[in-house]
Every structure is written in C-alpha cells, then in structure tokens.
Amino acid sequence: MISATAVSKRYPEGLQALSDVSFEIDAGEMVFFTGHSGAGKSTLFRLLAAIERPTSGSIVVNGKNLAALSKSAIPYLRRNFGLIFQDQKLLFDRSVLDNVLLPLAIVGLPAREAARRARAALDKVGLLDREKANPIALSGGEQQRLAIARAVVNRPAILLADEPAANLDAESAGAILEIFRAFHQVGVTLLIATHNPQWMASASPRVLQLERGHLVGDAA
Amino acid sequence: MSRYLAQHLAALQGALRRIASTPLSSLLSLLVIGVALALPSAGWLIIDNLGAVTGSASGVQQISVFMTIDAGKKDIGEIESRLAAAKPGNWRFVARDEALKQLQASEGMAEIVASLPRNPLPDAFVVEPTDTEPQAMERLAKTFSGWPKVAHVQLDSAWIKRFDAFLRIGKLAVTMLASLLAGALVTVTFNTIRLQILAQAAEIEVAKLIGATDAFISRPFHYFGALQGALGGLFAALLVVLGGHLLAAPVDELIALYGGSFALHGLSAANVGALAAIGAALGWLGAQLSVAIHLRRLG
Numbered sequence: 001m002i003s004a005t006a007v008s009k010r011y012p013e014g015l016q017a018l019s020d021v022s023f024e025i026d027a028g029e030m031v032f033f034t035g036h037s038g039a040g041k042s043t044l045f046r047l048l049a050a051i052e053r054p055t056s057g058s059i060v061v062n063g064k065n066l067a068a069l070s071k072s073a074i075p076y077l078r079r080n081f082g083l084i085f086q087d088q089k090l091l092f093d094r095s096v097l098d099n100v101l102l103p104l105a106i107v108g109l110p111a112r113e114a115a116r117r118a119r120a121a122l123d124k125v126g127l128l129d130r131e132k133a134n135p136i137a138l139s140g141g142e143q144q145r146l147a148i149a150r151a152v153v154n155r156p157a158i159l160l161a162d163e164p165a166a167n168l169d170a171e172s173a174g175a176i177l178e179i180f181r182a183f184h185q186v187g188v189t190l191l192i193a194t195h196n197p198q199w200m201a202s203a204s205p206r207v208l209q210l211e212r213g214h215l216v217g218d219a220a
Numbered sequence: 221m222s223r224y225l226a227q228h229l230a231a232l233q234g235a236l237r238r239i240a241s242t243p244l245s246s247l248l249s250l251l252v253i254g255v256a257l258a259l260p261s262a263g264w265l266i267i268d269n270l271g272a273v274t275g276s277a278s279g280v281q282q283i284s285v286f287m288t289i290d291a292g293k294k295d296i297g298e299i300e301s302r303l304a305a306a307k308p309g310n311w312r313f314v315a316r317d318e319a320l321k322q323l324q325a326s327e328g329m330a331e332i333v334a335s336l337p338r339n340p341l342p343d344a345f346v347v348e349p350t351d352t353e354p355q356a357m358e359r360l361a362k363t364f365s366g367w368p369k370v371a372h373v374q375l376d377s378a379w380i381k382r383f384d385a386f387l388r389i390g391k392l393a394v395t396m397l398a399s400l401l402a403g404a405l406v407t408v409t410f411n412t413i414r415l416q417i418l419a420q421a422a423e424i425e426v427a428k429l430i431g432a433t434d435a436f437i438s439r440p441f442h443y444f445g446a447l448q449g450a451l452g453g454l455f456a457a458l459l460v461v462l463g464g465h466l467l468a469a470p471v472d473e474l475i476a477l478y479g480g481s482f483a484l485h486g487l488s489a490a491n492v493g494a495l496a497a498i499g500a501a502l503g504w505l506g507a508q509l510s511v512a513i514h515l516r517r518l519g
Contacts (some may be wrong), residue, residue, distance in 0.1 A: 049429070051429065072433070072434075075428070075431045075432060075433045075434075075436075076431065076433075077431075078429065078430060078431040079430075079431035083429055083430060085429075089422075089425070089426045089429065091422060091423055091426060093423070102423075102426070102427065102430065103430050103431065105227075105230060106427060106430065106431055106432045106433075106436055107223070107431070108223030108224065108226050108227040109223070109226075110223075110226055111226075111230075150430070151430075154431075
C-alpha cells in the first residue's frame with residue numbers, strides 16, 4: 001500500500017532531515033514511527049501526504065508514485081489520507097460540527113448526508129454532545145479527538161497521525177489509542193508518529209525507529 | 221443535485237453570508253462600486269439622449285431643396301420622380317403658396333408678408349434622410365444641388381458636424397472614464413478579497429492539507445467578487461434611474477423651447493442587466509487576480 005525507497009530530504013538551508021529511508025507498509029497495518037525530536041518523523045509524514053517532495057528516492061501510495069503526480073492531482077491523493085497534526089489545526093471560528101463538515105464539503109457531499117456522517121464521526125470519538133461548542137472550549141484530549149473525527153469522516157484508507165498524544169495526560173492518550181485501535185480493527189491503515197512508550201508497549205504494533213533522519217530499526 | 225452543483229451552491233451561499241455578515245463594509249463597497257459604474261453609465265445615457273435630441277429638434281436632420289422661382293409643374297414632377305427613384309428617406313413637397321401661409325402665421329410676420337407685392341418664396345422639397353450621418357447628408361445635398369431647376373440646397377452641415385464631433389469627444393471621454401473606473405472597481409474587489417484571504421489563511425491551509433482543490437478554495441471568493449460587482453451594478457442603475465427622474469421635467473421644458481418634442485429615455489431592463497453583468501464580470505476579474513496572487517503566496 002505504501003512503499004518508500006531510498007527517500008532523502010534535504011532542505012535548502014542545508015538540513016538533512018531524512019537519508020536513504022526505505023520501508024513497505026501493507027494495507028491494514030498499524031505502524032508506529034518513533035524517534036527523538038528532529039529524527040525526521042514529521043518530515044516523513046509530510047512527504048507521505050505530498051505536502052513536500054523528497055530530494056531523492058520515491059514514495060508510492062496505492063500504486064501511485066508521488067513524484068510523478070501533477071500539482072492538480074495532489075488534492076485527490078490527500079483525500080485517501082486522514083491527517084492528524086501535532087498542533088491539530090482546528091478552526092476556532094466555527095463549531096465542532098463545522099470543523100468535521102469541512103472535509104465533506106471539499107468532496108461535495110450533500111448537506112444532509114454530510115451532517116449525518118459528521119455526527120457519526122463525532123459519536124465515534126465521544127464528542128457528539130459537544131457539536132455546537134467552539135473547539136477552543138474543548139480540553140486538549142477533546143481537541144485531539146475532534147481532529148481524529150475530522151480525519152476519519154471521509155472514511156480514508158490511511159490515517160497519518162503526527163504525535164497525536166503530545167501534551168496529553170495519560171488518560172487522554174489512552175482514550176486516543178483506543179480510538180486508533182478501533183479504526184485498525186476495521187481495516188484502516190494507521191501510521192502514527194509517537195515517542196509514547198506506553199502506546200508502543202500496549203499496542204504491540206510494528207515500530208519503525210528513526211534517528212537523525214536514518215531508519216535504524218523496523219520491529220514488530 | 222450533483223456534487224459539483226452542490227459545491228457551487230455552497231460557495232454562493234457562503235458569499236452571500238459573507239456580504240451579510242459585514243453589512244457596513246459591504247454597503248460602503250457597494251456604494252463605491254455603484255458610483256464607479258453610475259458615472260460612465262450616466263455619461264453614456266446623456267450622449268445617447270443628445271443624439272436622439274438632434275433627431276427630434278425641428279430642422280436639424282432635414283435637407284431643404286429650394287426650386288428656382290420660374291420652376292413649373294413639369295420641373296417639380298421631375299424632382300419628385302428623382303426623389304422617388306433615389307429613395308433618400310421621407311420627403312414632402314411644400315408649395316410656395318403654402319410656405320407663404322406658414323410664414324404669415326408666424327408671430328410678427330403677418331404684416332410684413334401682407335406688404336409684399338408678390339410671393340417671393342420658391343417651391344421646395346423637405347427631405348428627412350434615413351441615413352443621418354453627416355457625411356451621408358452631405359452627399360445627398362450635393363446630389364440634390366445638381367438636379368435641374370434646383371436653386372439652393374440647405375443643410376446645416378456645419379452645425380451637425382460640430383455636434384457630431386462633440387458627441388464623439390463625449391463618447392471618448394466617457395470610454396476613458398469607464399476604463400479608469402473599471403480599473404478602480406477591479407482594484408477595490410482585489411483588495412477586499414486580499415483581506416479575506418489573509419483573514420482565512422488558517423482555513424485555507426487546513427483545507428489544502430485535507431484535499432481541497434484550488435478551485436474549491438477560490439470558488440467562494442469568485443462568487444463574492446461577482447456578487448458584489450453585480451449588486452454594485454444594480455445600485456448604479458438605481459442611481460442613474462433616480463437621476464433621470466430628477467432631470468426629466470427640466471429637459472422636457474428645454475426641448476420644448478427649441479420647438480422639439482422629446483422624452484428623456486432612461487435605462488431599459490436590458491441596460492440594467494448589462495450593468496449588473498459588467499459589474500459581476502469586473503468583480504470576478506478582481507477576485508481572480510487576487511486569488512491567483514495571494515493563494516500562490518500562501519503556498
């Protein structure tokens with residue numbers, strides 16, 4: 001499903017964020033990417049979502065080589081992903097429900113069907129009773145769950161979560177992990193960047209370890 | 221309804237909401253756009269009306285063909301045949317006795333006419349040409365003057381030429397003004413959209429990250445620009461119609477003083493539609509320029 005071959009990324013200012021990283025991820029796998037800050041996890045996720053392009057190497061997602069994609073094809077590729085960002089990127093000028101409706105508006109789902117699906121997604125993450133609230137009124141854990149609801153509302157085949165448990169207490173982080181497990185059980189491919197040892201211990205997934213831009217470990 | 225239409229409808233609703241959510245600034249923008257479109261529209265309307273005035277003011281668009289005093293019925297018949305063949309437009313024969321009676325009826329002329337030993341007026345033809353372009357009128361007058369027993373052909377060509385030149389300058393000035401104000405309208409919309417894009421930078425960034433196309437992101441701005449322009453065009457039409465109502469009575473009075481009968485014509489429904497369409501097109505253009513530049517900057 002996802003194949004990275006000798007991927008390197010060097011920024012114009014000289015920072016070598018990734019060096020010769022290769023891996024393959026099958027459909028339905030739950031994979032944790034771990035490593036210290038600056039190891040290259042976020043860069044790798046940005047390359048996978050075609051937010052940036054690798055300096056060299058290739059990334060193939062669902063049989064499509066990202067390097068060969070035209071600029072106009074990238075939005076359609078991103079609709080295959082549910083993206084969960086470390087800073088969540090919630091919109092605070094609208095309600096919880098409207099945040100979840102945004103991906104559905106992008107694909108042009110009729111309003112009634114969109115509202116039904118958005119509420120279903122909020123229900124899955126336990127936020128249905130907060131649909132009218134402004135995201136700023138939510139706790140950190142709730143905001144992260146809202147970000148997950150927005151990421152999954154379009155029923156993507158792949159979830160990319162960059163440090164979803166960062167700045168969360170143990171209880172909230174546990175709740176988030178349970179949500180991810182539930183998606184994994186229904187066949188969603190999960191790629192999660194984290195250095196939360198509790199998660200890796202409890203979920204027993206495949207772990208890819210990055211260090212200073214190099215892939216130094218791949219263990220199940 | 222297809223997804224494509226649903227997206228357009230949502231973008232239109234979003235644009236309407238945006239206009240309604242900031243009533244004061246929307247009103248000020250509409251005022252600026254309305255005035256910018258009303259000025260050249262009023263200019264065009266004035267020029268159009270002036271052109272029509274020349275057609276209604278007596279004698280202006282006519283050619284008088286005066287026969288020689290000794291011209292007889294046969295000569296008059298010859299001219300009638302030639303006019304019928306040339307088909308220059310409407311024409312009528314004014315017999316010298318009829319002309320004298322008309323002169324007699326004029327204020328203060330009765331005594332003078334009575335004192336004349338004989339009728340000094342010639343028979344004449346009054347031609348109202350179909351083609352009232354100055355050059356065409358000149359050509360006709362030249363033709364008529366070459367016909368037999370024609371003593372004089374009267375065409376106030378100098379006046380018509382001057383007036384035509386004045387109208388052409390007026391049209392040019394209005395075109396220049398319209399171009400400048402169209403540029404101003406595009407600039408106003410460009411800047412409004414720029415501010416909206418900056419205010420919505422976070423939403424645009426998120427939308428792009430989760431799969432929004434450039435068309436999806438720019439569509440609401442296009443609708444906003446076009447909608448604001450169209451409403452500005454309708455506002456301009458309202459201003460012009462109001463101005464026309466205020467001027468109608470004094471203009472009517474003035475034309476009557478010159479012996480004409482003329483009703484000031486205002487904007488037709490098609491004109492109003494054209495104003496709204498021009499406003500919408502200029503608004504769309506301003507939005508397109510702004511979106512193209514500022515979305516690229518947002519990456």
